[in-house]
Amino acid sequence: MKISGTSLDLSVTDYGITLDPTFTMLEFDGLRVLPVQTDPLIPGHAPPSVAVPVPQQSSMNLCAICADRATGKHYGASSCDGCKGFFRRSVRKNHAYTCRFSRQCVVDKDKRNQCRYCRLRKCFRAGMRKEAVQNERDRISCRREGQAVGTLTIDVLMQAEAFTQNPSQNLMMRDINSKKIACVGDVCESMKQQLLLLVEWAKRIPEFCELSVDDRVALLRAHSAEHLILGVARRSLPYNDIILLGNDFIIPFRGTEQEMSKVAARILEELVRPLKELNITDTEFVCLKTIVFFAPDCPGLQCAQAVRRLRFQAQVLLDESTSEQRGRFGELLLLLTTLQSVAWQMVEQLQLMRLLGKANVDSLLMEMLLGEEATRGPEALPASESNPEPLIFSTATESVLSRGILTEHIPMHNFTSVILPVPSSGLSEDPLLPTHTGPEVFTHGQAADMPTVHTCL
Amino acid sequence: MKISGTSLDLSVTDYGITLDPTFTMLEFDGLRVLPVQTDPLIPGHAPPSVAVPVPQQSSMNLCAICADRATGKHYGASSCDGCKGFFRRSVRKNHAYTCRFSRQCVVDKDKRNQCRYCRLRKCFRAGMRKEAVQNERDRISCRREGQAVGTLTIDVLMQAEAFTQNPSQNLMMRDINSKKIACVGDVCESMKQQLLLLVEWAKRIPEFCELSVDDRVALLRAHSAEHLILGVARRSLPYNDIILLGNDFIIPFRGTEQEMSKVAARILEELVRPLKELNITDTEFVCLKTIVFFAPDCPGLQCAQAVRRLRFQAQVLLDESTSEQRGRFGELLLLLTTLQSVAWQMVEQLQLMRLLGKANVDSLLMEMLLGEEATRGPEALPASESNPEPLIFSTATESVLSRGILTEHIPMHNFTSVILPVPSSGLSEDPLLPTHTGPEVFTHGQAADMPTVHTCL
């Protein structure tokens, strides 16, 4: 049902439209097709999963640059004809625009022509690649598939977050004065709760569940300390000079045990304060958390490439969520180095307190925070030699974490409990496990009263 | 998808439509021209209607407003450039004209400028629609120079980098096979050289020189290990499974001392490899280096806010340098967490080797990499307690670094020497120094044969 009518251009044909004779484009002016960027990682990775049906009408039909109606994929991004033409012209003529403002112009259907710099930039950010613009007349056979960024979505992340959050704290922030100051035991208890929640959070992410058991365990172990710090920092955002734990205890800026106060001060100063200044949104937070979570460098990862892709997706999601404010994305990402540093210090502090007998560190904390040599006495000091990198563990030997990683989702009954219920008995055997020939094999039988990563999964 | 068969309106409307003559200017605003009630847009191709009577040349070639020669259809009416521009300006600026006569002025080529009220009214009557006037667009002329976020520029950073690079390595990468495998001493020697170059690099950045001495020392100390790793990773980019030191020794992937091989493997796997895949540019590299350098969280910083701003600028510069590839900026920034982690491990390794007597760590390395307690015997093991964060030092007590930070630039004579010359004697006293009341005060007199941060500055 097209307008088959060939262009018998009757209408106003000849009203002397003096067609501009100098209309020639300065073809090839400075055209330089980039030196074949060996398309780095981040390839398409067609969704191999089972159910990824709905391609989202909204996102597929809308131009990723200006939100006008899209006419298909062009140069790697779903876009309208206008942005398609604009991108081609810009690349062909090797245009270098400049923004008259502060390079954070809004680019939508109405305003897309107001700043070419910001429009072109958004084209690139939306996934357009200049390599996809072909040379003038000829056509290159390359039918490269544009990268479908991935399957990770903000929605899924936000839901996972909602499922694993303590609603009572969210709804009413009761008077701070009524809360008790945490002792070391309270802190450890809170950490344990939060780690269990982290496991539950991860299980809500389909892409995580598709990984192998070993990889899931490795990811959960790798950066758990950072998740604890990140979570506590976010929870403390509404308050001043106070850290609010997940179990409703608080750590004041000053006035706790000496050991805690150092870390607490850094959390407040180096994390809570910048996050307050940035006024981080929920969306941004879950993206950050996901970026931390899918750490491709953590040792023992079989499928590091898949994890890298997932982090890439999360990173791009964050970028897209923050595009309004110049420099915001970078500031948020740079907080991750601070987060890593603080988490490190916390782990060292915890390690020390355990060795000094000041803290009772149970097996889950041992496994996820201090390394896997849990259930041992504090005989071996993990000095520089034995554990040069506290946050990243050498291999994914099975242990507490290994058990239960295959467990089904446990519905959180009305969110009333902060602690996750211990996985229902049943399937305790995991035939897949002993892939690794870890030097030490432990057997943890006390899953009921001593949750571990494996039992939680 | 396609335009549904629109009601074929025979484009060539009759503008003669005499509209209510009592229109006031303000009424024009809401004016809905009757004649053309068809889809106004749809330019170009004519609907496949039957046979539209060929429009009168006269009406098509003549401006419907002033009867000047028309240049096409504009805003819905065949018109000349003058009336086109007049209409656009009037609508854009929302001009409200008034007729000084009786709103019956003749509007023709000669008199069209005599009454704006009547001219605009005639525009509307001829079928021009104010809706067809679009928003203001971007400027075409590109004479405007984009404003910078701050004072930091890529150029300055690139120059600083060029000044402090070993040109011999850059020009010809001689056969790798001829290079010797580094022993621990070679590594330490290379590190020392590179740290001196780092100081020199920093001094080439005006914004750095404007900081206080204490802050300069703090910055130089804070992340020097990361700079060493970053530098060595970049230098090793052209090779495979080999780390190339600044003094031309190499560290193979396997086959060195056990202590080095761990860190070396991580450098190759977690840094060199991703950097190769990303194919990092020189511009991007200096931005990354600058981001690492201006670390606002490093302790003892007086002017943390200024440093934060500088890092922000560097971060935005990197963003703009990478905007052509989606996700690239984020991937580069995320490498910094890896960098931090590897650097940490290296420091711990170095610390350990020093304690075991395997490495001879001189005072500059002590100060910049291991903390400031240099020139001491290895009596105090910097365990978790004493130095929970190896890369960041607690306070900026004066020491080796403190001396010489005020020294003038030392021209690098033809780049022949890798090592920086020791600052020319002269101004060795620094009256500003003892601001801090550090618990320990050392005096380093051996500036000549034992460079320190202060002596280098």
Added chain:
DNA sequence: CATGAAAGGTCAAAGGTCAT
């Protein structure tokens, strides 16, 4: 051989420029 997604091209009608 037909089909459709995604390249390419066209050009009326927007926009902007800058002596006057």
Added chain:
DNA sequence: CATGACCTTTGACCTTTCAT
């Protein structure tokens, strides 16, 4: 400042290529 001759950019519409 406004005008208008002259030039650029935009984007709706259309053709061509190529994998399926």
